[in-house]
Amino acid sequence: MITEVTAVNFRQNLGDMLNQVQYRHDSIVINKDGKPVAALVDAELFARIRRMREHFEALSDRVAHAYDDVPAEQGMAEIEAAVAAERNR
Template identity: 45%
Template sequence: MVREAPAMTVRQNLGELLNEIQYRGDSIVITKSGKRVAAIVDIALFERLHTIDEDRALQLGNRAQTLPPAPPNEHLVSIDAAQADAEGFGRLAALLAQIDLIPEREDAYDPLPWDEHGLPQ
């Protein structure tokens, strides 16, 4: 049986609670200010839980060894740079679209000489 007991009760009645745990197989959940903070269980249950925890840690360790190493942060930097370039290209495309809307005027002054391909000389 699992039951809850405040920390003060556990402190005052530890011997009695240990007997309940040892001989009846009970478990005690210790509360502090109404929150569950710890548990007292019999040694057989503790050893089973500890073995499960160790096995799980070994499995996680073995899995971590078989996984390829994580890529360095350099890849994140290049992704950020690519995003910035894409945003820059988008702004450039919008600017060029606006320039195409500007009407040509005979009296406009252009200080650059242009070749037959439309490039500045």
């Protein structure tokens, strides 16, 4: 479950919210001035997010290196063509 709280409420109830995240594996979105500024998630989920981000960055690097010798205009044209083809599906 995802709970949204204000920063003031979060600060006042930190212990309870840590328990909620640790034992129930809930997530808490912390809002300030009505906008989300942070999230509290359990350590296992955070580790998964970190691994996914590392994999994404590695894949992005591989794609970037594959196009090192391709002029930017040609690369952008290929990307736009692929996006258009996918949208038409």
